[in-house]
Amino acid sequence: MNTEAVFHFLGVCVVVSPTLLLALFGVTSLIDRPIGERLMAYATQTMVMIGLFAAIAILALMLSLDIRYVPIELGNWVVIPEQHFHFHLKFIFDRLSIPFCILSFVLCGTIGAFASRYLHREPGYNRFFVCYAIFLLGMIVSSLAGTIETLFFGWELVGLSSALLVAFFHERLNPVRNGLRVWSIYRIADAAFLIAALMLHHLTGAGDFDGLMGTGSWPDGHATISEQHALFVGLLLLIAAAGKSALVPFSGWLPRAMEGPTPSSAIFYGSLSVHLGAYLLLRVSPILELSLTLRLAVIFLGLISALFGSLVARVQTDIKSALAFASLTQVGIIVVEIGCGLRYIALIHIIGHACLRTLQLLRAPSLLHDYHTLENAIGSHLSQKLSFWVRFMPKGYRIRLYRFELERGYLDALIDLLILRPFLALFRLCDRLERRWTNLLSGGESRESDLIKPHAETLEEYL
């Protein structure tokens, strides 16, 4: 067996293992025959291990053979030769994708083991693991994508699983509302991504990252499009990354995402999902190189987000929200690093931060217990020092700043006020006009549905 065949086999193992996991969980759920908790945990463990060891084996082989770029060609999924349209299934193992892929497997494996105990006998156990499998597949496909369409495929899977997991405790209203908010932001980001992907396809004639980034593997590639095109496409990709990584002005969804169960908060919004935007910027970093304006925009967005996260994290009253904004601070710094062209530092920062934040979030439910243990050990309360800035800032400004931080920069309120409410008001007006029109044509009341009362759940309510 030659080296190429070994790489191909291992590469296929990496991608197929999460696919099989999703197929197993998905099919059994759809036919209404969910498998038991123990079998689910075992299947998760096995498939993650297979994927992880295959990825590590590829890394070891690449290091030993001094190979920096391994493409795994799975052929064309769809091709229309006459129109030069093809959806190429290609995965690449390089210095960016391998660390991110291994990180995804390690953290997902840890969370899988943790969640199998944490959610034991929870009614939504099966549902959690279905979403988990979708997420894992999405992360692996996104990490290893060799074409922008494949990356979009994985990106969408991550978005769906994230929104459903935020709404995991779905008998309560808040998680559901927050899930919808997360989904809405993600869809805006996805729309920007899709337009950027199609534009790139048009400009370069292919969706392949090799074609997009010119010659050389990551991080040495040089994009071949013009500066104006790079700026336009780059800004769209920046919007996509900002939506996925909760950068300003989309930061409002991050604390809302913490409504989900702790394992999903830890892995998705604390460590992996929140870094996917930064990963996208790293993957397309040769495009950033082409435009100074674009790089400045990236740095500016990163700085603003880091500052915002740092300020708001200080006044949060629950640990998960505080950690969410602390994550945002770090992601902002990572984005600044990417804008400055420090790609390796950004990659190392992502790995370190993801591992630390996962650990912190998993410990979050026992934080008070840890505090008490600590205070018992030292025999007094922990001291709380006043901030350095308190000495210089007048009290009035401090109160205003505190309110700004407590209201999370009024970002959600501003989005509601400037976009959501005018949008809903406009189309409710259209709806009313349509009603008047059909009433006029009918010569009377035309909408039976207006009279529908919300369904009465109990006999008492009905009566």
Add this chain to the structure above:
Amino acid sequence: MIPELHLPWMELSILITLFGALWIRTIHDRDKAYRSCLLICGLVFVTSVCEWIDFESLHAFEARDHFHLFELFFNQDIFIVDELSAPLLPLAALLYLLTVLSTLKTKGPRFSFSSTLLSESILLATLSSRESWVIISLLSVATLLPYLEIKANKQSTRVYVLHMGLFVALLVIGGVLSSFGEAGDSISLIAGAFLTTAALLRSGIIPLHCWMTDLFEKATFGTALLFVTPMTGAYAVVRLVFPIAPDWALQGIALVSLTTAVYAACMTLVQREARRFFCYLFLSHSSLVLVGLEMATPLGLTGGLCVWISVGISLAGFALTFRSIEARIGRISLVKYHGLYEHTPTLAALFLVTGLASIGFPGTVGFIGTELLIEGAIEVYPLVGTAVVIAAALNSIAILQAYFRVFTGARHTSSISLRARTSEHVAILILVALILGGGLYPQPGVTSRHHAATELIRLRGAVLHEPTAAIDAQAGVSKTPKAEPPL
């Protein structure tokens, strides 16, 4: 010479449904009528699938039935299947089969099986014919059945009658004018304008869409669903308008369709009731199909034809899920959260799968079609084409919003089991298999639709630019070799 199918599948399908409708009218026992209707729909589905397989085995662009039963009465070939209509016939038959299969006994008294079979026979006949006058007649006749049902329900028919009356009048005037005009002359253009307006009215393009929401309000969900989901308006565009309209007119219509797609997508987000919500969702998707069809470019048209199939499957499943829930709790208000997940997890899963398929979520049947459509749109209108992406994004938000409203957000208490019945389960699994199967293995479907698109464009070019070649083209002399046998 047009090749022949090995058996008269199309005529068989139409006759089975026609005689079935008459037979069921004589049955008074609802259960027996249900079983008989199911049997007939199953039989028709099998014959339509056989027709598709038979047609594919011929490797031709078009084919006619074997025995020409109807030729005895009409003195010409009425039913000719081609690459456009070949998959639409089994799709329509499947839609009817699944609708009947998922009809619960509680719906029995309001949902007429006999009328359903009659409308199926009219639909199959419409999709099997290419002659302008046959299509115009059948489209006009099909409007009668919902009218009769609304009237039987003692509801106001004025909105429906005004719109459908206008539709029939425009069709007839357009049909008459087109028979006097030559390709490219002014009479032909005026005829095209009448036929286009009629087809757009039937497709629910704004501001002529209010009949559709009114129909969903006043007819049974099943009837409304079966009247709009097969997208006969789009079929009329392809058969009556596409061959004669110049490029600028088609692209103008595409812009109107795009506006409708975005407007309807926005309207889904403010709806307070499930049927109206579905109506706008469907309107947005069917307008996107029209956008693709009217691009008149191979990529856009291929995308439009792919989305036609995917939207047909996915939104039919989506509507059947709504209908199944409605059968359990009555008309569904979207103002409040119902929390039905714990009672109907399978329906919830189907709701999500079908909804996501309709927006072209990766791994589902709609993904590649939507990609092709967006690429086709951006190819023709680089900036305006992005509106397709915006419409898709808004639809996806609306779908998840509806999912959360119906299945989550509260703890629903019920003294009876609301779980899906076996027949509903079967319908659900068939749809999911089609959605995921078509999504994971899309190449045969895309190849088939691309070949159909290129042939349609070639025929259109022949009609518009070479009137003599048009005669050859109409006679079925295809010069384009088929790339590979699809499916």
